[in-house]
Amino acid sequence: MLINRDFEISSCDDYELKIRRDSLLKFRITHDDTRQIKALLFITPGLGGDADSNYKDNLAGFVASNYDVGVVSVNYHCIGNRPQVGAGIAFDEFDCKILKQRCDEVGIWLDERIFSALNDPVNAKNLLFYLDEELSIKKRQNALNDDFLLRISMSVYPTNGEYQNFGVMQGLDLLNALLFIRKNVNFSQNGGGCGEIPAVLLGSSHGAYVSYMAAKMAPWLVSGVIDNSAYAVLPWQSIGFGKEIDYIKYPCAALKGNFNHIMGYFFDKTHWTLNPKSPHYFSESAEKIRDIYEPEHLKEMAKYNKPIFVSYHCNNDFIAPFEHKVALFNELKNLGYDATLYAITDENQVDGKFIKKLEHGMDMSLKTLIKRELNKMLDKISQNTQNKRQISYKSAGKIYKFYEQNDKILLDLI
Known part of the structure; x- marks a missing residue:
């Protein structure tokens, strides 16, 4: 048995x-x-x-x-x-800086208070749907090219707080x-x-x-x-700090997912950094x-x-x-x-x-x-x-x- x-x-x-x-x-x-x-x-x-x-x-x-x-x-x-095994998708502090910069460039203004809540996957998902709709409106108004994609960095938050x-x-x-x-x-x-x-x-x-x-x-x-x-x-890009060099060039994965106008560049959550002055270098x-x-x-x-x-x-x-x-x-x-x-x-x-x-x-x-x-x-x-x-x-x-x-x-x- x-x-x-x-x-x-x-x-x-x-x-x-x-x-x-x-x-x-x-x-x-x-x-x-x-x-x-x-x-x-x-x-x-x-x-x-x-x-x-x-x-x-x-x-x-x-x-x-x-x-x-x-x-x-x-x-x-x-x-x-x-x-597929329970991880959430959200924004860390580094991701939020990229997000704000990319949104500013296309004239989407986000309240500063939003960013403090984007480490929660539910809040992050809701914001992405909002941004996708805003981008759709701008394209219908001819404010953006039809093939434009908002390219942003995002983090994969593992289960168990790991x-x-x-x-x-x-x-x-x-x-x-x-x-x-x-x-x-x-x-x-x-x-x-x-x-x-x-x-x-x-x-x-x-x-x-x-x-x-x-x-x-x-x-x-x-x-x-x-x-x-x-x-x-070691495939160092898989550790999570590739975005510190170039978030578009060194992600773990890049995909549109359920969104029409957003391209997400995804990185594992990590405490490692490429900053030589950090104790986590x-x-x-x-x-x-x-x-x-x-x-x-x-x-x-x-x-x-x-x-x-x-x-x-x-x-x-x-x-x-x-x-x-x-x-x-x-x-x-x-x-x-x-x-x-x-x-x-x-x-x-x-x-x-x-x-x-x-x-x-x-x-x-x-x-x-x-x-x-x-x-x-x-x-x-x-x-x-x-x-x-x-x-x-x-x-x-x-x-x-x-x-x-x-x-x-x-x-x-x-």
Whole structure:
């Protein structure tokens, strides 16, 4: 019989920005109580449709029913940062400055008191409908060209009052869920936890990237990673501060949505900034620690037990450039890792079932990916034999030290 168990635990604060985290980490474990559980499979959703709860539950049920694994679904920090999973659209202070300037240019005057309420998604939506109608009137009056679009910056406000830290807190969430399960969850009728059970991490796009980050921060805890279209080098435009450079050139997304005369340029809510005078400055050290393909970091990681890596990646990927993934896997192989990269380069590989598109994510069937790769990885992986439970990375002007203590992974910045 399939068993689903839900947990809420405290995980990590934002060690880099010294922000206390108020939200709890939620995760679900699914397993078949008639099977002997040999490993944990973390299925980590990205920022798109695979973060939908029904999709996750159905996939977890399929895997748990057919493989000797416990399936773990982690709602990592800031997972709810897209509208399809509950995020709201609103204006932060930076957005309001752009909005006022663009409206002034077309002769739409907004009361200053309005701007203080635009961090509320309901108020923001009402204002957008008002502006769309005002622009329509101006076009009918020939005050604006028919093809004019009001181009404005907007922010995506995640659920649970969270924000986009990008990578570090999210990877720590996977690891802290794993350590909690090992100590507290037993898949048999015996008490206690399940001990040093191996863990395999699987994901698409950002979910796969988070899996790599977890392996980087605690290689002694991760036995393998199965990846669809992870970025190997940080896509900094996705963090949220691209509008500080050029809001039209560096958004996460740009679309008209339900409006006829407005083009929105969207950015994740973040506390990071490109202002070097700010304590929240996104420095070179913050960038390097988030790069999976960072050769010196890979050399340090290779001193530990080596996770197995399997990746599928399209050479036509404009979000996660293919050449970065090739460089990453060449370096992994040079360092002695069991690392296999499947390049999807030809229309003949688009079968409509497993691979459906030659673009980022390939609209891949994760169920088919699991059928192809999970048993092969389970046959290869072994338990950790590394006693050292900490790792340090020199990252520009800082040292990031990740270490296991009291059944959690902690981070010290030196």
